[in-house]
Amino acid sequence: MPAIHKLPEVLINQIAAGEVVERPASVLKELMENSLDAGSRAIEVALAQGGVKQLRITDDGCGIDRDDLALALERHATSKIASLEDLEAVGTMGFRGEALAAIASVARTKITSRATGAAHAWRVTERERDPVPAALNEGTVIEVEDLYYNTPARRKFLKSESTEFGHCDDVFRRVALARPDVGFQLSHNGRVSLRLAAGDAARRVREVLGDDFMANCRLVDVDSGGFRLSGFAALPAYARANRDAQFFYVNGRFVRDKLIQHALREAYADILHGARHPAFVLFLDMDPAGVDVNVHPAKTEVRFREGRAIHQFVFHGLTRALATPVQSASMSTTPAEASASYAGPTEQARLAVEEPGLPRALSAWQSTAESASPAGAGSGFSPAAFSRPAPGRSYEAERYSQLAPQIQSLPAAPDGNQASAPLGYALGQVHGVYVLAQNAQGLVLVDMHAAHERILYEQLKHVLEGNPGVQRLLIPAVFNASRIELATAEEHADTLLRMGFDVAAAGPNELAVRSVPALLGRANVADLLRALLAELRDFPASEVIATRRNELLATMACHGAVRANRQLTLPEMNALLRDMEATERADQCNHGRPTWTQLSMTELDKLFMRGQ
Known part of the structure; x- marks a missing residue:
């Protein structure tokens, strides 16, 4: 040497x-x-x-x-x-x-x-x-x-x-x-x-990312506990094939942090197709003493002293901004006011949990839905309600008999104040697939199946919120686990229990599961728990359980939503529009597709060369 x-x-x-x-x-x-x-x-x-x-x-x-x-x-x-x-x-x-x-x-x-x-x-x-x-x-x-x-x-x-x-x-x-x-x-x-040129944040974002981004984004401004998240987050309709439109800053410094990326991905998980990437320009302001920027010479990596708090703050702040109902967003309200305007589950959600073909565990939330749904909440649109018809009657006859009083009381035409209805009032259907409506800006085109699917999905989630429901296993599920999985299960035992998992060591290399969330009773327990432990090990919070539960609810909503070629009356169409205005994330369906689009009078005039 x-x-x-x-x-x-x-x-x-x-x-x-x-x-x-x-x-x-x-x-x-x-x-x-x-x-x-x-x-x-x-x-x-x-x-x-x-x-x-x-x-x-x-x-x-x-x-x-x-x-x-x-x-x-x-x-x-x-x-x-x-x-x-x-x-x-x-x-x-x-x-x-x-x-x-x-x-x-x-x-x-x-x-x-x-x-x-x-x-x-x-x-x-x-x-x-x-x-x-x-x-x-x-x-x-x-x-x-x-x-x-x-x-x-x-x-x-x-x-x-x-x-x-x-x-x-x-x-x-x-x-x-x-x-x-x-x-x-x-x-x-x-x-x-x-x-x-020097100016404000909105002008700079528009100059750098273009008008399309600004036309398809939501304003984010959340302040809590010494943290502030501000900026612009694009809706799923602006999703990209790559990450070239993702900008996240901590105290003005552009960073690519694994913890932050996970929180952002989870915030979009419920509204974005897995193969697409969201676009955003977000700024996290916090006490400089709470973040270590001396991690890498390039200074694009950081480490937070309160990683759990940061993760939850970014996740919930962005989730609330993206969940703003159409009506609230159109009136330029803050994300907090938009969330407060959500009317809660309608009769649709209560009917959904009574479907005999659904898992038995869902019946536990029927009383929750009835107590959580205020009188008059939502518009009562349900041409595709889940309840089965009486013997000898068709689905259409059964649904009409259930909802005839509500439908007859709904307006079939504008009341003269279109500004109060962002999605306007229905004019008719196109091939039983799209609803045409007129609002103050021009023409609104709605994919009725996609829109109703999102309404049902959000209502079901609202019914189940805060009540995970636990299913005890007659025979504990025992499976082999690595040492790090055993250590993670022991460290996060309280978190797992709150999620519905009763987990304990069954040997030097085994874990035993005695209970699981009720909605996931038929899932592969070993695979589910391994994924959950891996998530808890790498990140301070996990959305694995919510993701699996939401997958089931999305399937239920898709099967229950109104189908194509179904002829609706004008009151039913208007009821759908009002429910969309009061529903979180109503701009896109569960698969990330847009549920409605706006054609302004200017765009319509161009189609026919009016004024040219």
Whole structure:
């Protein structure tokens, strides 16, 4: 073995550069964050050949003093922290003091800066560390040229010019979304690619993600327990094939955190198809002391001190925003007010749990439904009620006899105030599949099966909420378990019991299950519990049980919803529309498909070239 020796400073810097500087986009991220930390109000980025040939950033921040310029290129030199207490409550984007040193070790770097109040600017380079006078009105200009010129092996790993510019463009947009109060400009090979003026958050999101995103998103603004979640979350109709429209920030810093991603995925799980990915721009603001950003040199990973609280806050906050009923959303109410406007389960849900063909355990919730459903709750639309007809009678005759008094009391035509009904009033059906309605904006097209399926599904969930129901097993289910599964079951015994699982060790490598949630009595106990333990081990909260239960309820709702080619009367159609307006997540069915769409008068006029 060779003797142990200390590495030269140049090699140390290049090793550090391998962690910080992966490609031109990494350089851009570090330098833009430094500009924001300097209090800049306008930042200009100019790239040449995807940022490999040249990357130049100009800002109007506070600048760097002459005596600090040379030190800025040294490793572990920073003005942002000075003690362990500062590190544990970092409030700036940069703090490690490694970025400029790492960049200067693999590229030709030039810094020109004029500090606030200085007579003129000064300049240093990666080779000439003694400052020399320079001309600059204000702020700082950093030029990075010929990335990896001194490490050809690393340069071979870079992609084509267009690919590298694409990565730089992504980073630029991420930073710009976090600071709508700052103006940004990006140019490539002398041509302006994107210019963003300072403004509000909604304008910045619209400029970066486009009008389609803003037209299909919900406002999120939840504040509780020292945490605040704000931003915009797209509805399932805007779901993507990849994750290119997912932006999550913690105290203004873009992060990709496993805990946060799990909470977001679970919030969308009930309304989004599994193969699609949601789109969102969300900001989590919290005490900097509650999050550790010193996890990875790239600073895109964080660790929370109260992971369980953060997970539940993000999950429930986003769930409430996405669950806002159509009526509440159309009136621009807050998510809390929208949730409060939900009228609760209607007669439909009570009839659903009486279906003889359903699992016996559901009958336990019949009394819950009757007590939870206020008089007059919902509109009473149920042309596809679950109850079986009397002998010798058809389904249609039975349903009509049950609901004739309610249907006759419902309006069949507008009452003159269409603004009070966001989905308008029914005009008729198209081939027994779609309901046509007229509202203040124009024409509304409703997929009646999909809409009724969502109404039934939400009503069934509401009936079962807060009452898991437990089924005791005559013979305990015993299965082999690993040591980590045994430890997890012991650690989370109380949580499992609240979910309906009575679990205990039956031997050194076995677990015994004595009870399960009633709705899942026929499920494979071993597989279900293993999935649950894996979830509890990796995340502070689990939605496995709710997901399995909801799968069953979704099947029930799908079978009970009104079918295609069923002719409805105008009062029945209007009843469906009113139930949609009062139902959470009524914008999409259980499979993530939209339940209704709006055609404005302008769009209708274009179809017939009116006014052209």
